[in-house]
Amino acid sequence: MTMFTVIIPTFNHAEFLRRAIGSVINQSFSDWECLIIDNHSTDHTEEVVASFSDSRLRLLKIHNNGVIAASRNLGVENAQGEWLAFLDSDDFWYSSKLKVVSVEIAQNSQADVISTDELIVSNKSDKKVVLRYGPFCKDFYRILLMEGNRLSTSATVVRKSFLVDKKLRFREDCELVTVEDYDLWLRLAYEKADFAFVHSVEGEYLIHGGNSSANLARHYKNLNFMLHDHVFKVQNFTENNEKIWRLVSARVLLAEAVSVLKTGQWRRAFFLLLRAFYRAPLWLIRHVWTRLSRHRDLELV
Template sequence: MNNPPLVSIVIPTYNHAPMLQRALATVVEQTYQNWNAIVVNNFSTDNTLEVVAAFNDSRIQCVNFRNHGVIGASRNEGIALATGQYLAFLDSDDTWFPTKLEKCVEILESGSDLVCHAEYWIDESGKSRLVAYGPSEAATHHNLIYKGNRISTSATVVRTALLKEVHGFDVAPELISTEDYDLWIRLAAKSNKFAFISEPLGEYHRHDKNVSANIEKHLTAELALLEKHFSANTRFENIIARRRRKALAYYGAGRSLHRTRKHFLALQKYSHSLVIWPISLRLYAAVMLSLIGFFKPKSK
């Protein structure tokens, strides 16, 4: 009888056939080969099934699962089917570098429960920027709640037993787009053995359609997440810390809008942040930059 793979890879997908082919190719090219991949297909209407079949690799299985618009539900289906000691997440539009699993498994085998590596964020124009996560002291249960998310889904490999202990992703509709952040918080409540790799080992591909609406939805979901974890963690925080964290959420939304040149909308978020937490110097600086951007004549 064959031994089960050490790493199970969960790949949710919906009508991303060309990108799924690219993602799976980077899995097959891993220097570490003791894995199986579970493609959780939300009944795609493109040639997703043909893409998976073309690899002709018994380690890659495809299951049809209707997630009703909640990607966390697809990931939970993959977690339920996982047989590996460790579980890696890969969104179907993201990619890994060849040594990703090898380097992550080495750290997990030394006793860590979760490892997350740096990655390149690639926008639709092909422009990239390096994004690092962690460090470990920033990814404690307390700091994840009150200082923000420091972990990325496609850059993470985690001990499967720990994932199942916390029952995977919360699929509540109000948490859509922050269900991964919620998971890291709940994992950190169970373990402080989180490790980070500063070397980029993958690419996160950003799709910026309807940016403003997505930022608004993410902000709403982040505020819902904070209310969930504030109520569950009353023993060590006070009103001041909560106000500061909510202000950070509005500030983050403003920064995202500013980067996409939505200066008026950014100013609205910064203003809301200032009402909640008026003693932040960086907020005043951000307001000034958005004002400059708003009044700057647009190039023809």
């Protein structure tokens, strides 16, 4: 059996895809297959894939109706690897990525999910920020729900058998577009998956105008929908759903305020911030302090 199946969903990202596939071809670890899941692109995506003469590459087609989760799930269903390595078509890995993960697998037989670190790169700035994911800790589901996402899709590898055994996939609801990955990490944690975080920068995540999360209004609407679902229908660490929702929704409002502020919408950011602190002032102060403490090791490159 192949060790890794790399799953790359794509749509009209031919030149980004060329770089992503190239970064897989150039891996120092060779035991992999790569599935490119194309949402019937109208650019030269097929020519880009055909330009790589490697039998480990397979091109699959899907009409996903704008739901990238469907593309990722098609990759999961067709994967022959023991581990599923997700890579978005506008991101890329360094050549040591799969080797580093394979070493962690050999040393940590309990791991079900493995994440490396990555660079966050914007096409509007020369700055590159190292984002260190994790850490894994007790009550990880509660931590992910209350304090926020600690993983990134292109940095994450999941044991396929765990997904199969627990009947987990990316949820394909339209209301979860841009947050379907966070939802899966939550459900993996709920099912007691063991997460391992390797603090080695092994790829780059590109922020550009075409990213699905660039639509802030839709992103935060869907984020609220997904978290509300977890608070009221999934979580079982407390019966006080309303209190938990007040805290979680305050955190989301704060995050939205920061995102909106970066776009120059000062007035909207101010009112979002007011709403956040009205809901949970003391908890938000503690949350901000915790986040700042966690990210003190961020590096500007």
